[in-house]
Amino acid sequence: MSREIAELAREARLLAIRSRRQAGELFAGAYASAFRGGGMEFEESRPYVPGDDVRSLDWNATARTGEPHVKRFREERDRSVVVVVDTSASMAFASGVRSKAETAARAAALLVAAAGHAGDKVGLVAFDDTVHTEVRPRRGPAHTWAALRTAAATGQSPRGATHAGPALERALHLASRRAVLFLVSDFRDASFLGGPLAAACDRHDVVAVAIEDPRERSLPAAGTLRVRDPEQPGSSFVLATGSARVRALYAAAAAVRRRALARRLRAAGADLLHLSSDEDPLRALSRFFRARAAHTRRAA
Secondary structure (H helix, E strand, O other): OOHHHHHHHHHHHHHHHHHHHHHHHHHHHHHHHHOOOOEEEEEEEEEOOOOOOHHHEOHHHHHHHOOOEEEEEEEEOOOEEEEEEEOOHHHHOOOOOOOHHHHHHHHHHHHHHHHHHOOOEEEEEEEOOOEEEEEEEEOOHHHHHHHHHHHHHHHOOOOOOOOHHHHHHHHHHHOOOOEEEEEEEOOOOOOOOOHHHHHHHHHOEEEEEEEEOHHHOOOOOOOEEEEEOOOOOOOEEEEEOOOHHHHHHHHHHHHHHHHHHHHHHHHHOOEEEEEEOOOOHHHHHHHHHHHHHHHHHHHO
16 A cells, blocks of 8 residues: 555544544534434323323323323434535645545535434445445444445545436435435536436435535636636636636626526425535534524424
């Protein structure tokens, strides 16, 4: 094993360890509240106390004992979670300390850790122009740790074009029952945003985690830059970033794309979280889970 490969493996292991600890300490509870289990199962009957919901009265126990009893249920977490991670060449872009691929890997590791901590079955699919990594959904500490290390390693060597359709289809195959699907990508491939995504949203709870770099939203005044598309060799163009008009046009075009992506994702039925590579995914995911948990409680 070369020194570079050994260092990447060490970084992936450290990320997995850190993600497991932080997911357990900081937002596993919010995750569990945001994504309820597959159903409720009866646990016990107990005497009624003032304030209990009268709709939960256990009439059989009440008739048998002569005193009001209520049914107590517990959440049945027969839930599968599949994290789908984009590892294509466009994810290698970084204008700061962390690339989009590294941000995606950290987010994926945190999601796997939170799901495993909540007792969910956890699976993972990583893709570029093909599906190259697959972890079938299972539960248990050993499986969660293996999936966590796999997720942490997805940011090491982004390459290839983006083709999300097959990855989504594979995730649907792995999630036979109703599941939570996290799609972690910069969404440079829009071909699957129609029918395939709508079909996934009909069957599952889909959350799109859109990874973006700050320089994809706006440009600094940095003179003349030559920009190339890493997924289309030979494709490049020049940006005169010293021009305020060029910077304004660039920012406007980026905002249009952002709104269009959000519109198409939500029209299909997916929830959306924008995640910037200059922000810690832990904080962004924690905010998202808390907001979603609050919305779930209001809708209940």
